[in-house]
């Protein structure tokens with residue numbers, strides 16, 4: 001053995017995760033991850049998969065049969081929705097008001113789509129009027145927006161956009177990575193046809209799975225494809241026979257991650273969605289009031305703010321990266337910096353799931369006062 005290999009035991013520092021994700025994880029979820037493995041085709045695991053699907057439907061407010069947890073992170077959920085719905089040459093309208101709308105355009109272009117971008121300044125919403133304007137000029141297969149834009153802290157209202165997509169005969173695709181289990185989200189009522197999320201934001205589970213759901217309309221559109229889905233791993237027809245009745249081997253599901261998601265979903269539903277949304281709002285207000293009293297201002301207009309992702313302007317004359325480093329090293333608190341054009345200009349303070357508590361807020365405020 002080379003002398004340089006010390007084989008030190010793993011000992012990560014203890015942090016409060018208050019950035020754009022991952023969020024803090026309940027000890028119950030960590031405990032679930034430490035339980036024994038079973039095989040991925042064991043009847044006991046198939047039962048767990050069924051329970052996950054049922055709980056996901058409840059959290060997403062959908063009756064969609066094709067609802068499951070993709071074995072990869074949120075970005076793979078994005079890719080799965082795009083490559084299953086879009087064939088080369090198809091048109092898609094994508095709302096772009098931050099990093100994740102931009103990423104979706106990249107994914108769609110790689111899938112051969114003709115992308116129509118509907119842009120809004122970072123920090124603002126995608127309006128129904130802007131989407132309607134784009135729909136006057138094209139006949140897209142899908143209209144896509146990011147519900148909760150984690151790079152800016154903006155919540156784009158979905159209902160009207162869903163109605164416009166439906167009128168235009170287009171499928172409605174939604175990024176709900178940061179919104180699911182943090183703010184209200186109604187897949188069926190809002191006419192959403194394809195939706196992906198992630199485990200490490202408001203579900204408070206480690207990163208690694210992407211809950212997805214597809215409506216009957218989306219499934220029909222996929223069955224009318226002229227070409228095979230370009231991705232074998234993300235092909236919903238193959239995944240469907242693994243997660244559905246046939247249980248045909250497709251890939252080896254990450255057993256432990258599914259244990260974690262099972263427990264995280266139980267925690268969400270035990271708390272109740274309405275109580276959970278109210279908690280996120282309350283804790284956000286506590287942070288907002290204190291930060292405003294300290295002289296901070298928010299990037300986003302009050303009516304469009306996400307409670308779970310607070311984008312605040314960094315005061316003039318402060319080295320924001322140095323301040324974040326001190327928060328992490330001296331106080332064990334992680335917050336996020338700005339991305340893209342907002343780099344160096346904002347902090348992103350996440351209050352997601354287990355990280356949405358008064359204690360988190362108070363310890364951050366205390367640390368911030370000392371660091372500044």
Ligand SMILES: *Cc1c(COP(=O)(O)O)cnc(C)c1O
Nearest residue numbers: 073074075100148150177178198
């Ligand atoms: C985090 C995030 C993603 C990407 O998820 P990963 O798990 O990092 O792959 C996509 N969209 C939004 C809105 C996100 O916040």
